[in-house]
Amino acid sequence: MKRKNLVFYFRIYGKILAQDLKSKMSYRADFIISTLGMxxxxxxxxxxxxxxxxNFPSINGWSYYEMLFLYGFSLISLTPVQCFFDNNWSLRQYVYSGDFIKYCFRPINLFFYYQSEVFDIKGLGQFIFGIVMLVYSWIKIGIVFTPMMFLKIFVFLITASLVMIALQNAAAAACFWIQNSFYILDLVFRFKDYAKYPVTIFSPVFRFVFTFVMPIAFIAYYPSLVILHPQEVPILSWLSPLIGIVFFFISYKIWMHGAMKYSGTGS
Known part of the structure; x- marks a missing residue:
C-alpha cells in the first residue's frame, strides 16, 4: 500500500473535523452547557x-505572578490532549464491545483515524483562559518580549503538551490488555492537576516521581523555567522538547502495538 503523506492526512483530518463539528452543533444546547461547564x-x-x-504571598520562592505564569502555561499545554485526543476516553468501550474492529480496515494510519474522529471544541475555552493568564503574568513579571523568546515559548509549549498526550495514550492503551483499565486512565488524568505547581514544593520522593516516573513536571515546570529563569536553567529544562517527543513516540508505539494485537472479539 502506498504510504500517505502529510498533505493527505491534513486533508482527511479537515473533512473528519468538519463532520464532527456539524454533529456537535446539531445539539447546540448540549454544546453550550458543556462549554460553560468547562x-x-x-x-x-x-x-x-x-x-x-x-494567604501565602509566595510558595518556596515562587511569587504570585510566577505561579500564575506556570498555571497558564499548564492550561495551554494541556489543551491539545483535551481537543485532539479526547477519543481515548471511549477506547475502552470500543474495544470491549468489538466496535474497534472497524478502524482496522481503513487504508490509513489506525491511530490517526481513531483519534481524529473526535475534536473536543470545549478545550478551546481552556486554551483562551490559559493565554489570558500567561500574557497577564508575562506583563506583570516584566519579561522582555523578543522573537527568540516567542520561538522558545512556542516550541516548549508544543513539546510540553506531548508529555500529557503520551501519558494519556499509554494509559488508554492499557484497555487492550487490562479489563478494568478505566482506573488507570482516570488516575493518570488526575495527575495533571499537579502540573500547575513547581516540582520544588514537593518532597524529594514526589519530585522524583513527577520527574522520572509520572513526568508531569515536564508539562509546565521545567519548560517554563526557560522563560522565567533564563540565567539558571537546569539541563532537564533544555531536554524537555526531546523528552516530550520521545515519550509521545513510545506511547504511540504502545498504542499501536495493542491495536495490532486486537482480536475484535469484544467482551
Missing amino acids: IFTNISGFVSFWILFR
Whole structure:
C-alpha cells in the first residue's frame, strides 16, 4: 500500500473535523452547557489558586505572578490532549464491545483515524483562559518580549503538551490488555492537576516521581523555567522538547502495538 503523506492526512483530518463539528452543533444546547461547564471549571480552579495566594504571598520562592505564569502555561499545554485526543476516553468501550474492529480496515494510519474522529471544541475555552493568564503574568513579571523568546515559548509549549498526550495514550492503551483499565486512565488524568505547581514544593520522593516516573513536571515546570529563569536553567529544562517527543513516540508505539494485537472479539 502506498504510504500517505502529510498533505493527505491534513486533508482527511479537515473533512473528519468538519463532520464532527456539524454533529456537535446539531445539539447546540448540549454544546453550550458543556462549554460553560468547562469555563466555570477553569474559573473555580483559578479562584482556589487566588485564595491560596491571598494567604501565602509566595510558595518556596515562587511569587504570585510566577505561579500564575506556570498555571497558564499548564492550561495551554494541556489543551491539545483535551481537543485532539479526547477519543481515548471511549477506547475502552470500543474495544470491549468489538466496535474497534472497524478502524482496522481503513487504508490509513489506525491511530490517526481513531483519534481524529473526535475534536473536543470545549478545550478551546481552556486554551483562551490559559493565554489570558500567561500574557497577564508575562506583563506583570516584566519579561522582555523578543522573537527568540516567542520561538522558545512556542516550541516548549508544543513539546510540553506531548508529555500529557503520551501519558494519556499509554494509559488508554492499557484497555487492550487490562479489563478494568478505566482506573488507570482516570488516575493518570488526575495527575495533571499537579502540573500547575513547581516540582520544588514537593518532597524529594514526589519530585522524583513527577520527574522520572509520572513526568508531569515536564508539562509546565521545567519548560517554563526557560522563560522565567533564563540565567539558571537546569539541563532537564533544555531536554524537555526531546523528552516530550520521545515519550509521545513510545506511547504511540504502545498504542499501536495493542491495536495490532486486537482480536475484535469484544467482551
